[in-house]
Amino acid sequence: MKADTFNAIDRLFAPMQMILKIPVYQRNYDWTETNVRRLLDDIRTVVQDHKPHFIGAIVYMESQNSDLGMPEYLIIDGQQRLTTITLLLQALKDLCGNDDQQAADMIESFLTNKYSPDEYKIKLKPIKSDNVQYEALLNNKPDKIDQDGHVYKNYMVAKKIFKSWIESGIKPMEILTALRQLQVVGISLKKGEDDPQIIFESINSTGVALTNSDLIRNFLLMSDHNQDRLFEEYWLPIEDMLRRNNDNYQLDLFFRQYVIMKSHGTVAERKVYSTFVKLFKENGYTHESALEEIRKYAEIYSAFLHPEETNYSDEIKGYLADLNQLSQTTCYPFLMHVFADFENRVIDEATLGKVLKLITVYLIRRSICNIPTNSLNGLFAYLYSRVFRMPANKFKYYEAINKYLFAQNNKNAVPDDEALKFSLVHGNSYQNQPLCRLLMLDIENGDTKEKLSTNNLSIEHIMPQTLSRSWRQYISDKEHEEYVHTLGNLSITGYNSEMSNKSFEEKKKILKQNSRVQILNEDIVNKDKWTIQDIINRSNRLADILIKKYHLDQVVDPKIVFENVDKIYVSNPDAATGRKPVSFTLEGSNYSIKTFKDITVKLINILDQDDPTRLEKLIGLTWKGDFELSNSNNRLVICHKEDIDDKMEWHYAEIRDGIYVMVGGSATTILHVLKELIDAYDIDENDFSISVRAEQ
Structure with missing residues (x-):
């Protein structure tokens, strides 16, 4: 590896036969208008002071193209800047008039290999997904150009700005001279000696930061001798499914979700790439097997994004x-x-x-x-x-x-139905508008086959957000504040104009005209006025519809367990020693817990809820087992605080109203306490068991 500083255009686009190839593992060309304008500002400074300007590092590997016998530069890092430079050159060339033929001819020699076959005529070879646009632009084929793509947009930005410079008196040759003074640190790698993967990951380049998808693509394709085939068969379809409108957001989000799925744990954004590499190595993937699996999950993920x-x-x-x-x-x-x-x-x-x-x-x-x-x-x-x-x-x-x-x-x-009903009736439904729109559509659509969609539907307030004089006659400011955004005061219309703070009569007319919305508005259109009680009544009606719509039946099946467990019973308290509890079963119902202490608290709360009068009758309950906690004779299971020995206080927890239950001690001690509680509540000992993690 060697590094030196040189003018990018004169070295890498010299007027001689050569190829600059962007390998398939590189990211797409995604410099934005902001990036281009920043570079153009720097070039304007060069035009004025005639001093070279440094734009970062370029990493490349030089070899010979065996078919043509010309130098070939494989661009490891720096393609964003090099591609942008060629777009600037093309924009400037297209602005050259008859008096600027020398500049135009010079630019042509930088951009093309004049005497090469058509396949190698253009010196720069972007990756396939960009190359179609790039060649269409340089070959002046407007019908094949995507005008929303970065290639065309950045070309037009440069052309517009160069045109303004030329109109202000700056000659194209002056701009070209400034472009030729853009300097880079060129890092040249030797094939077989330098590892481009390591250098690519560690170099701190200027320009657009590498995303996780960029790094993963690089990792899977850079060092593979079949990189072109892998790109065509796997990576390009993955991009086609997840990358739309020149946006990498969903592609990067997919890789984070994929890594979370594979690792069965949360993964921070900054650790997605390192976690991916770790999973790759630990699971013995090849580049192709990893790409094959990624493509499969990308198809699934694409369905999440575009179910239609x-x-x-x-x-x-x-x-x-x-x-x-x-x-x-x-x-x-x-x-x-x-x-x-x-x-x-x-x-x-x-x-x-x-x-x-x-x-x-x-x-x-x-x-x-x-x-x-x-x-x-x-x-x-x-x-x-x-x-x-x-x-x-x-x-x-x-x-x-x-x-x-x-x-x-x-x-x-x-959330249970009670919590759901309260939130639907009293909550601010308007604050989460996507949810609000979904709720109202679910109410209106019901189980009908022909359903309203969210297209062109707006959320409207019946009682307006700003009270006019006609509304203030029977609604106070306090009532308005409390109920204006509740579900009972909201509806949807297909009209572009808002109902705003129109009178209730005017709003009814709009809602009646919107004939496709019926269930939502059936208790509005026949009213003479719209009161707070009407809002409350409607909130309850709509809430009942949604609670039925979003009902979930709970599965109760004691045979379904989530860990390999052994069951222990209070009749054998010594079996609890050294074991880790995961749940307990009481009369067929299962309850998750993390410690033996949790069992005592949760059990007594369940028993007290079922029979609230018994707890007070059991104050003074003691147990008969060996007491290892201290030399105290305090064996109380249920008691008042004043009955607890000071040394024993931390072994008790308050249940309610100053009544305490013993929760501390070893697992064996706790099982003795649990036995006393089970017996005191007349529960068969066989109807209570504790599941602990199996020893094997």
Whole structure:
């Protein structure tokens, strides 16, 4: 490897026969107008002060093209700047008039190999997806140019700015001279001696930062001798599915979701590439096997983004569209597993539909209740591996996922109907407009085959956001603030003009004319005025429709477990020593826990809820086992705080109203306490068991 500083055009585009090839593992040309304008500002400075300007580093590997016997430069890094320079040259050439023929001829010698076959006529060879546009531009074939692409847009930016310079008196030859003073540090690699992969990853280039998809493409294609075939067969289809409108966002998001799915854990954006490389090495992939798998999952992911283009059932398309509308992408790593199981015939389409409905409705219910989404990344990253850690759960696929979701507590719990009803009636539905639009469409569409779509529909307030005099006659400011954005005061119209703060009579006319919306408005159009009580009544009516629409039946199946476990009983307390509890079962119902202490607290809360009068009667309950905690004679299981020995206080937890239960001590001690509680509540000891992780 050697490095030296030189003028980029004079060295790399010298007026001689040569090829500058952008290898297939390079990213697409994606410099923006901002990047180009910044470079043009620098060139304008060079025009004025005639001093060279440094634009960064170019890494290349020089060889001989055996077919033509001419130098060939493989551009490892720097293609964004080199491609942009050629676009600037072409823009300047197209502005040269008859008096500037010398400049035009010189530019032509920089851009083309005059005496080479057509295939090698143009010196710069971008990757295939860009080369079509690049050649069309240089060969003046406007019918083949994508005017929304970066190649054409940046060419037009340069042409417009150069034209203004020329009109101000700057000659094309002066601009060309300035372009030839753009300097780079050229890092030349020797084939067989230098590792371009390492250099590519470590070099700190100016220009557009490398994305994770850029790095992964480079990793999979750079060092493979079949890189052209792999690019054609795998990478190009992946890009075609996920990269649209010159935007890498979905491609990069896919790779993050793919890495999360493969690693069964959360992965920070900055660690996507390193995690991918680690997975590649640990799982023994080849470049081709990795690309083959990535293409398979890209097809699945593409269906998430564009369900209308798939062959799935209308039901599945509908749920995917709902997730899309709500931007609920955190579930995608889990759904990639599920859709892969469908493609591999592990599950049928009916099961796929049930799982997709479960996940969609779960997320909708959470959104309605305005539950923060920060915990969802972890839930969906681990969900598949935790549900199917026990392979037998694949035979009860939907049921296992359902049971696991309903076993979640705290932030990940499935919101119950009571919480859902409260949020629908009293919550600010308008603040999340994609969700609000979805809710109202689901109310209106019901189970009809011909459904309204979100196209050209706007959310409207019946009682307006700003009260006019006609509305203030019977609605106070306080009432307005409390109810204006609730579900009962909202509707949808297909009109471009808003109903704004028109009178209620005028709004009714608009809603009546919108004849396709009926269920939503049936309790509005026949009213003489719109009161707070009308809003409350309508909120309750619409909420009941949605609760029915988003109903989920909880699966209760004690045979579905999520870990390989052993069961222990209070009749054998010594069996708890050294074991890790995962759940307990009480009279057929299963409850997840993390410690033995958790069992005592959760159990007494369950028992107290079922029989709230008994707890007070059990104050003073003691146990008879060997007491290893201290020399105290305090053996109280349930008591008041004043009855607890000071040395023992930290072994007790308050249940309610100053009543405490013993929760501390070893696992054996806790099982003795649990036995006393079970007996005190007249529960058969065989109806209570604790699941602990199996020793093998």
